[in-house]
Every structure is written in structure tokens, then in C-alpha cells.
Amino acid sequence: MAGAKPLVSWAFDCDPLSCLETLGAGQVIFEAKRIAIVGGGPAGLRAAEVCAAAGMKVVLFDAERSVGRKFLVAGKGGLNLTNAEPREIIANRYSGKTSDFWRGVLEVFDSGDLREWALELGFETFATKSGRVYLKDLKAAGLLRRWVARLREIGVVFQTNHRLVDLKPGGPFQLVFENGARTEADAVILALGGGSWPETGSDGRWFPLFEKLGLATRPLAPANCGWEHDWPPEVLQAAEGKPLKNIRVTAGEKSASGELILTRYGLEGGPLYALGSALRTMDAPAISIDLKPAHSVDQLVAKMESVRRSFASDARLRWKLGDAACALLARKEWKDAPSLAREAKNCVITLKGPRPIAEAISSAGGFRWEELTEDLMVKKIPELFVAGEMIDWEAPTGGFLLQACFATGTLAAQTACKFCR
Ligand SMILES: Cc1cc2nc3c(=O)[nH]c(=O)nc-3n(C[C@H](O)[C@H](O)[C@H](O)COP(=O)(O)OP(=O)(O)OC[C@H]3O[C@@H](n4cnc5c(N)ncnc54)[C@H](O)[C@@H]3O)c2cc1C
Known part of the structure; x- marks a missing residue:
């Protein structure tokens, strides 16, 4: 069908990328609720895990040719996965919202949960005197490989080389990608990352998506940098x-x-x-x-x-x-x-x-908190959820960044599942 936009498949008994070529416009195959997750960093991957475990049909889209690229960079000098400080102290490390709010987010998935999660994947962790928790294996590559394999096993479909360029809310939600593909979903979780290390895919080019929807953002600024x-x-x-x-x-x-x-x-x-x-x-x-x-x-x-x-x-x-x-x-x-x-x-x-944001470990700014409910649903668009570093918070190094990405990914996914039910 010359000129027809390919439609991303939600039927999981075929290879999703080949489906892109074979499905015609207007064809949508689904039974269970479909959750589209955009952004394959730790926040998006964790959200995919929670949604798939809850029985949702999950497709995870990423602009890059593979997921977790910044996670791999983070693991280069030893992956500082989280921090062993008590939850009450960790909650004080974050900006953007009160420590009470962060305590609540950490209750959903705290550093103990994160260490257990790594262990379930076969990766032991250890804590240093200062509280930093590292993978014994130090590097992130093995963990990421096993994590992605487990996500596939529980039904998550990966669509890489898919850069989201437009979001059209209203039942059902429509997503449009730079490569011309489009899809529909019952709920969408965005975990598009911040703006540091753009070569990993986290390039902060997603701001126009929200301008178009009338949703407020704060410009990104370099954080944890020289x-x-x-x-x-x-x-x-x-x-x-x-x-x-x-x-x-x-x-x-x-x-x-x-x-x-x-x-x-x-x-x-x-x-x-x-x-x-x-x-x-x-x-x-x-x-x-x-x-x-x-x-x-x-x-x-x-x-x-x-x-x-x-x-x-x-x-x-x-x-x-x-x-x-x-x-x-x-x-x-x-x-x-x-x-x-x-x-x-x-x-x-x-x-x-x-120093320039491209060199920074993380970025401040992003999607504004006032647009979100306490459980990470976008107030004006209830079928849309946001997680990870793209939200307007910051924290020092020490494992607090990944901890917040995992915890907000979990919370946004739980809220999306509740919404779908
Ligand atoms: C050098 C370095 C070392 C670090 N070390 C640590 C550490 O030891 N401990 C720690 O806690 N944190 C560390 N971090 C920070 C940590 O890696 C990040 O905070 C974390 O990866 C953010 O996760 P995220 O899922 O929110 O976003 P990201 O990991 O940034 O993932 C976002 C994803 O979204 C995709 N994307 C973006 N826009 C689009 C679009 N329009 N359409 C589709 N996909 C899109 C990107 O391709 C990317 O895959 C480090 C960071 C760096 C740069």
C-alpha cells in the first residue's frame, strides 16, 4: 500500500518489526489493555516490567537502536545502583518535591527492593562505608542483557529506532514516530530521560511534544557536573x-x-x-x-x-x-x-x-511537577504517565539517580495499570 503509514503491531505472535511492513493502515490487533512505554532507560524498562507482570500488553519504544545506553555508560566505572542509607535520609536527597513525597515514592520501590531485584536477576550487590551500593560485577552490561531477556520472556515487545514525535490523546491514545510508524494505546508511559550524554539517546529533544499539548516544562540544566x-x-x-x-x-x-x-x-x-x-x-x-x-x-x-x-x-x-x-x-x-x-x-x-550539559552526569529541569498527580499521572491527560529523569527533580551522585528512576518507573506503571483496569 504505497504511502500508507505503517501501524505498530500489538499482536505478539510475530516479529514486531516485520509486522510494521505487513500490517496495513487502520489495522489494530488487541484484546488486553495496551500500554505503550516510550524510552528504554531504567525508568522505562522498569515500568515495562511492572506493566507486563500485571498482565498488560506492553510495547516499549526507543529512539535508539538499542535500549539502556545511558545505563551502560553509568556502569562503566562501576554501577552505583542505589544507596544503603535509610529511606528517610534518601528521601532528603531529592529536590523538586517534599521529602514526604519522595518517602512515599521510595515506599513503592526502595533501595532494598532494588538490591533484591538485582539479586533475582543473578547479580549481587555490596555497600561501601559511605552507603553507595554497587553491583559486585561492577559493570552494567550483564545485568542489562539479562533484564531485557526477562522482559521479552514476560511478553514485552521492543520497538527500537522509534523516535516519538507526536502524541494525540483521546480514546485511544495515538503515538506517531519519526520513521512514519504510528500506533494506538490505552495508556502511555513516557520515560524519555534528561539531556546529558545525548549520544546515548537522552537528548532532551522531547520538549516540543509537551508544548503542543500545553503541558509545562522547565528548561534542562546541567547537574552533577564540573x-x-x-x-x-x-x-x-x-x-x-x-x-x-x-x-x-x-x-x-x-x-x-x-x-x-x-x-x-x-x-x-x-x-x-x-x-x-x-x-x-x-x-x-x-x-x-x-x-x-x-x-x-x-x-x-x-x-x-x-x-x-x-x-x-x-x-x-x-x-x-x-x-x-x-x-x-x-x-x-x-x-x-x-x-x-x-x-x-x-x-x-x-x-x-x-560545564556543558552534554558532559554532565544528569540534568535538572524537565516535565513540571504541577502537571502531575502524586502518583505520576498527567492531570490534564489521565491516560498519560511520566517517569524517570525527564521529570523536574535532581539528586547528587551516590546511587540516588538510578534509585529514583526505578522507583518512579514502578509508581508510574502501577498507576497506569490501575487506570487501565
Ligand atoms: C557518565 C554517567 C554516569 C552515571 N552514573 C550513575 C551511577 O553510577 N548511579 C546512578 O544512580 N546514576 C548514574 N547516572 C545517571 C543515570 O544513568 C540516569 O539518571 C538514568 O539513566 C536515567 O534513566 P531514565 O530511564 O530516566 O532515562 P535514560 O536512561 O536517559 O533513558 C531515556 C531513553 O529515552 C529514549 N528517548 C529519548 N527521547 C525519545 C523519543 N522522543 N522517542 C523515543 N525514545 C526516546 C532514549 O533513547 C533513552 O534510551 C550516570 C549518568 C552518566 C551520564
Whole structure:
């Protein structure tokens, strides 16, 4: 049928991609309720799992040629799947909604559930002292492979190379894809991801879908990323790639401890990731670094008692400073120990701005909360549900990102199933 748009099949006794060619326009085959899930990251895959286990017919669409590409990237340096902190503490790690709300989301699927889920797939986890939970296997590829195989076994059909470009609500819901394919569904769960690492498919190109539907979004911004600062050449020469260890970093009212790396473009590391949301609200973003958080100014001065000159070089030994800390302090001449000690406790670095979103670990912004019910149904379009990083929340690294993706994927799927029933 020349020119006819292919219709995505919901009949699962044939290969879905070959069905695209053989079905004519207007043909729809279904009995059970059909849930279309768009986005094959952890949030969408988890939503597919819950819906299929509840007896729904599930087709998962993704723009890329394979699913879980960012999940694989996340697993490269060791997959930090979740965090072993108590649920009440984890709930405080998220922005966008109250911790009560997040506690409720975590009740649906918390870090214990996530670890059990991984174990059921055959993957053990372990927790570090700081609470981060990793796969023993470290990499994500084996887990993803087994997960996708299990989803196929329970009836989930995968339609890759399908970029959603239009959504037409009204019974039944219509979905239109960039390749010309279209389909209908009783409910749709969107889990389109944020905007970092666009090469994985999470490119934030989905905003126009919602503009057309009159649904509010907040522009994406880089989160969990480095910040830029122009270092003088002598600082770079002495300290590029070197760590500032055991420091406390403050931005406005918020502080975070840990380690930063001095890079060619500025600074990178956990404390900056944790302070990103505070920094983004500042007109002139700046941080204060306490290089010796365990010591007061007086204690530092006391350690320099007999020193009469070359304060900065003596401080290296007496205060046990690394190369990067020394390079920061050596940016000025110091005439006495008290002023050097005050600088060590309050080393102010102005920041030009965050690194580009493409490099960030995650993004802030996205689908606005006010468009959603507490159980992740779109208020104006009750057959539409949203999950994962595409919603307007953020969290620091430490396993909190994936935890929220799994938990919101579970919640959105449970709500969609309830709606379909
Ligand atoms: C380098 C790096 C390391 C990370 N490490 C960790 C970690 O250790 N622990 C942790 O908790 N988190 C980590 N994360 C973050 C974590 O990977 C993400 O938060 C998570 O993958 C988001 O899941 P999601 O399902 O919401 O979206 P994504 O995983 O981003 O998936 C979205 C999917 O939607 C598809 N899509 C987008 N638009 C369309 C469209 N229009 N039509 C069809 N499909 C579409 C995309 O192709 C993609 O497959 C890391 C991220 C990065 C970049």
C-alpha cells in the first residue's frame, strides 16, 4: 500500500518489526489493555516490567537502536545502583518535591527492593562505608542483557529506532514516530530521560511534544557536573589533575565535604555536584573551600609557631597540604601565618559557569511537577504517565539517580495499570 503509514503491531505472535511492513493502515490487533512505554532507560524498562507482570500488553519504544545506553555508560566505572542509607535520609536527597513525597515514592520501590531485584536477576550487590551500593560485577552490561531477556520472556515487545514525535490523546491514545510508524494505546508511559550524554539517546529533544499539548516544562540544566574557572598558568602547571582531599566546600547556605579535582577548565567532583543546584541560583557563582575543616584558624596558626617567612611552603608540611591546596594558597604572597590560615579556611573561587550539559552526569529541569498527580499521572491527560529523569527533580551522585528512576518507573506503571483496569 504505497504511502500508507505503517501501524505498530500489538499482536505478539510475530516479529514486531516485520509486522510494521505487513500490517496495513487502520489495522489494530488487541484484546488486553495496551500500554505503550516510550524510552528504554531504567525508568522505562522498569515500568515495562511492572506493566507486563500485571498482565498488560506492553510495547516499549526507543529512539535508539538499542535500549539502556545511558545505563551502560553509568556502569562503566562501576554501577552505583542505589544507596544503603535509610529511606528517610534518601528521601532528603531529592529536590523538586517534599521529602514526604519522595518517602512515599521510595515506599513503592526502595533501595532494598532494588538490591533484591538485582539479586533475582543473578547479580549481587555490596555497600561501601559511605552507603553507595554497587553491583559486585561492577559493570552494567550483564545485568542489562539479562533484564531485557526477562522482559521479552514476560511478553514485552521492543520497538527500537522509534523516535516519538507526536502524541494525540483521546480514546485511544495515538503515538506517531519519526520513521512514519504510528500506533494506538490505552495508556502511555513516557520515560524519555534528561539531556546529558545525548549520544546515548537522552537528548532532551522531547520538549516540543509537551508544548503542543500545553503541558509545562522547565528548561534542562546541567547537574552533577564540573564548573569552570580560569586558573593562572602556574596553578595549572603545579596542580592540573591533582586532588583537593578532605575539604569542605560551601556555596551560599549549603556545604558539602569530599574531594575536588583541579582540571584544565576548573573543578570537578562530588562536593560541586552536591552544590550544583545552589550554584545555579547565584548571580555570581562562587564557592568557599575550607582546606582544613578539622582545624580552626587558631590551631593552624599554632602549628606555624616558629615560622617567620615562606609561610606557604612551610604550611605544606605543617598542615599536611597536597599539591593542589598548595597551588591555591600560592596564588598570593603571605606575610603572616594568621592571614594564610584564614585563607586556608576560606579559599574563595569564583566560577564562570557549569560545564556543558552534554558532559554532565544528569540534568535538572524537565516535565513540571504541577502537571502531575502524586502518583505520576498527567492531570490534564489521565491516560498519560511520566517517569524517570525527564521529570523536574535532581539528586547528587551516590546511587540516588538510578534509585529514583526505578522507583518512579514502578509508581508510574502501577498507576497506569490501575487506570487501565
Ligand atoms: C557518565 C554517567 C554516569 C552515571 N552514573 C550513575 C551511577 O553510577 N548511579 C546512578 O544512580 N546514576 C548514574 N547516572 C545517571 C543515570 O544513568 C540516569 O539518571 C538514568 O539513566 C536515567 O534513566 P531514565 O530511564 O530516566 O532515562 P535514560 O536512561 O536517559 O533513558 C531515556 C531513553 O529515552 C529514549 N528517548 C529519548 N527521547 C525519545 C523519543 N522522543 N522517542 C523515543 N525514545 C526516546 C532514549 O533513547 C533513552 O534510551 C550516570 C549518568 C552518566 C551520564
